[in-house]
Amino acid sequence: MLMFRERRPTHRTIEGWARSVLLEAGAIRECEQHGWMQDRADPHARDRALEIAREAPPAGVSAEAATSAIAEVLYSIGDTCPECLPQDRY
Structure with a gap:
């Protein structure tokens, strides 16, 4: 008998x-x-990005939680690559 698995969400x-x-x-x-x-x-x-979060949050997530997640991810990302040498950045 052929069994189907439930499809995983695109983003975990x-x-x-x-x-x-x-x-x-x-x-x-x-x-x-x-x-x-x-x-x-x-x-x-x-x-x-914030507009997308407010208008189309993922299933089961409120608009406030989605915008908060956007802000948290932005806060955690720097503007330079930590592995690039300083002369490579410019």
Whole structure:
């Protein structure tokens, strides 16, 4: 008999969802060499990410919790890659 597993959610954590929203909005980017996330310091992109969080939070999560998750992820990401040498950053 063929058995089907229940489909896993696309994002397992609220932090993963927030990170994907920030990437989609262009508020953060990935270091091409090392893969670390970097804050782009773009206020318009941050506003777009927060708007997405308010209007389309993940299932079972309130809009307030979604916007809080966006803010927490942004706070945890720096604007430089910790592995890049200073001359590589410019």
